[in-house]
Amino acid sequence: MISTSNSKLWKEIFEQPEMMRRCLSVNTPIFKEIAAEVKARGIKTVVFAARGSSDHAAQLARYLFETHCGMIASIATPAVITCYNGNVDYSNALVIGVSQSGGAQDVYEVMKRCDEQGGICVSVTNERDTLMTTAGKYYINNECGKETSITAAKSYMTQLLILNALAAHISGKAELISQLDKLPDIVAEALKLEDQVRAIIPVYRNIEHMLLFGRGLLYGLAQEAELKIQETSYLDARSYASSDYRHGPIATSLRFVPAIFFIADKQTNECIIGLHERLKEEKHIYSTIVTNDPEIAKLGDSSVLIPSQYDGLEAVYACAVFAQMFACLCALSRDYDPDNPVGVSKHTVTR
Missing domain, CATH: 3.40.50.10490 (Glucose-6-phosphate isomerase like protein; domain 1)
Structure with a gap:
């Protein structure tokens, strides 16, 4: 029998349903506010900036935004900005930066470019008062508390939930929005x-x-x-x-x-x-x-x-x-x- 009694990761896996419920409870007003501005401005492009597990959450979000919101979705290649100083136009795009720590310098640079050009920029992190939280009009916290295991579990799961919720509210589809409350129970x-x-x-x-x-x-x-x-x-x-x-x-x-x-x-x-x-x-x-x-x-x-x-x-x-x-x-x-x-x-x- 493999013992999990000393594993922080195992403990945090089992904390996820509660963290997801808290994430929805706190952030739903922000989801609605972002959705309202996206619709009011007629924005049809969403760009995710993320690395590692956050990037994998964004992979799911691409399908949701394109299938249900009618938006062209892509995942940024930050080196275009940080290494090649690419002239990317984010002025009419929704840019969502996602990072557990909020310290991703390259993701921040993409978000900063969006800010400077007048696009809608959203920061999603699990830690407050970090580099990424200084960019963007909107900030969403994962609300899952400190992760004590380096291997991310609850921050990834709440990232999935946040991006899912943004797509649901931007789509305006009642079935997608009502489904959100079921997701913690599924976990x-x-x-x-x-x-x-x-x-x-x-x-x-x-x-x-x-x-x-x-x-x-x-x-x-x-x-x-x-x-x-x-x-x-x-x-x-x-x-x-x-x-x-x-x-x-x-x-x-x-x-x-x-x-x-x-x-x-x-x-x-x-x-x-x-x-x-x-x-x-x-x-x-x-x-x-x-x-x-x-x-x-x-x-x-x-x-x-x-x-x-x-x-x-x-x-x-x-x-x-x-x-x-x-x-x-x-x-x-x-x-x-x-x-x-x-x-x-x-x-x-x-x-």
């Missing part, structure tokens, strides 16, 4: 996955390489799972969109490299199932399927079954809990400390 329900996650850890305990696959809404989640596994377990974990993997990387597939497939979005399931079938047939890989469909679960050598009613966007939150638990338990099983990854800092600064 609370997903905490019950613990026994299923523990059951699959032995296969991954002694490996050195693994793959993760998602698509659409679940692709950013696969990227986040990759990062969490890399920094806690020192595994060569690599994530791919199932649509991209066929275009070259599939040639590197090996039988002894196991893979986790996130298959819980009716809009994209067919693509991932097709890739899974091909890799089983041609490479005979070992697979773990994380899904909301018992029939799909049977396709894998092992599986983790999330509640069937959570599909698409709701599945992202449940699968995020899986990814966090998996990374923490895998690290502990390998005798590593998931709270203090070697070479990783809570306040990583890039320029």
Whole structure:
């Protein structure tokens, strides 16, 4: 039995539902205010500036803003500003800077440029009175308290929630807005996955390489799972969109490299199932399927079954809990400390 009693990361995973509820309670008036200005100015472009886990939250947000808000969404390449002094026009854009620490110098420079040009600039951080909070008309705090584990859990989850909420309020769609209050409960329900996650850890305990696959809404989640596994377990974990993997990387597939497939979005399931079938047939890989469909679960050598009613966007939150638990338990099983990854800092600064 892997003991989690001394893990700060494990403790903070279980704090997430409460933190999400507080985040919504405090920030909903700000979400509405930002949405009102975006609509009043007719802004149709949103740019996210972020690194690491924050960037993965933004990957999900791109889909939400383009699908539901009719906005062109992109993720900034800060070096365009900080290294090349690019002449990017943010005067009629919504720029959202996202960082747990708020100390990301390069993200700040993108936000500052937006401010100077008269665009709408929003800062999202978990720490107050930081560099990023000095830029932008609007400031949103994650409201999840201090993270004591270097490996981020609750700050990532609340970033997902904040970007999700902004898209919902800008879209004006009642079903998306009402869904927000359900998301903390979905995360609370997903905490019950613990026994299923523990059951699959032995296969991954002694490996050195693994793959993760998602698509659409679940692709950013696969990227986040990759990062969490890399920094806690020192595994060569690599994530791919199932649509991209066929275009070259599939040639590197090996039988002894196991893979986790996130298959819980009716809009994209067919693509991932097709890739899974091909890799089983041609490479005979070992697979773990994380899904909301018992029939799909049977396709894998092992599986983790999330509640069937959570599909698409709701599945992202449940699968995020899986990814966090998996990374923490895998690290502990390998005798590593998931709270203090070697070479990783809570306040990583890039320029």
